[in-house]
Amino acid sequence: MIPTSPADRRALIGEYVLGLLGEPEATEVRELIEADKDAARMALEWERHLLELADELPAQTPAPNTWERIQQSLGWLPAESSRSADSPAARWWNSLGLWRLTTGALALLVLLSWLPGVLRDQAPAGATYTAVLQQPGEAASPGWVVNIDAEGTLSLVSLVEDQIPEDRSVQFWTLIDPAEGPRSLGLIEPGEQVTLNAEQIGAVQAGQLFELTLEPAGGSPLDRPTGEVLYIGRAVLTASN
Template sequence: MSATDLPDDDRALAGEYVLGLLAPDEARAFAARLADDPALAAEVARWQEDFAPLAGEAAPVMPPARVWRATSARLFGARRRGWLTWGLPLAAAALAIALMLAPDLFSRGPTAPVDPAFRAEIAAEDGSLALAAAYDADTGALYLERRGGSPAPGRAHELWLISGDALPVSLGVLPTDRTALSLTLDPELRRDLEGATLAVSDEPLGGSPTGLPTGAVLAAGTLTPA
């Protein structure tokens, strides 16, 4: 079957998958189909190519070296100890408290909070990727603005929250059709944001299949009081 022969429902699902609009369980099920359905994978790639252009350029702000070291230690150090062998129940629990992406943001775009409680500059060491984050405590919304960089062909950027000693929690795959988006944080995630790390990893289309980072950490930053 070619991409042009796909049912309309699958084409729509491919678009929602690329934009990060599917619920975690739906995204996992869709990702599993991609390995055995080349036509569906091609449709996902087409959506990503359509959404790839990013507008706007800004000089990235580098995070302190200690943030980068701590993030790398948390993500890769834990993985070396075998976190990927802890099983799907743990992955499901992490994804269960992920964010819900408001669908109407893609039609009119979000607005940055006027008086955010926390801010973060999420930047790569070499400046190849940079995002700004601002958290609105009144609404529980995390505003993100991509200031530079985009995923490699056939890959995706996934955002993670690392708070205290907890495992990284996926905040979803970052869409590529907008420079700005807003995510509503689950109440469980709002309690320990000060000093938490936001990190972006390189993942397969649709995000990590395990619920934990599997690719390189591309950028990181710490949430600090605004």
């Protein structure tokens, strides 16, 4: 259903332009754009935003251990210096997964650039955030949703019913600054909603990473994730006072 709120409608059209909607929602938005001048204008504004932002994106180099975990989770071979057509680096560069991952990151940045106050050093007072955690890889699909309300309370809601081996645990993590490293938010039971207060999760900001990993029973033996990334996503500002 097309929302009546201008802000919600603009956000939905942005998701359509970025190719993030599934059917039949994408068809509904496409028909709206064809029939409504304001909707068409919003779509053009999103396209212009996307092109302008793409020109400004700086190159980012992840930490070696983070990059290794990403490659392992996505099933990619480690990148090599060879640039031949058959090299792992060439296969990675031509991978559909790479472009979908890039699109997802670009979608986040476009949303952040559009929403006022998101890129400030400190979160706006009374801000609320949402993060959709998806499976990594080419066939990414939503599995969990993180919501942070104006009081800073976090709720983690499952959209799936995963079967986890008895000798393994699912651990919830967050990351704001790569230099500080990830922070554990505790173990979770698959399929069960989790609620954490503001003191437990600390400050939240747009772009903050949340992920669920498969760890040994009782959780990671280290102060960082050691197992497979099950679901991952970043926080997006949804409202602020």
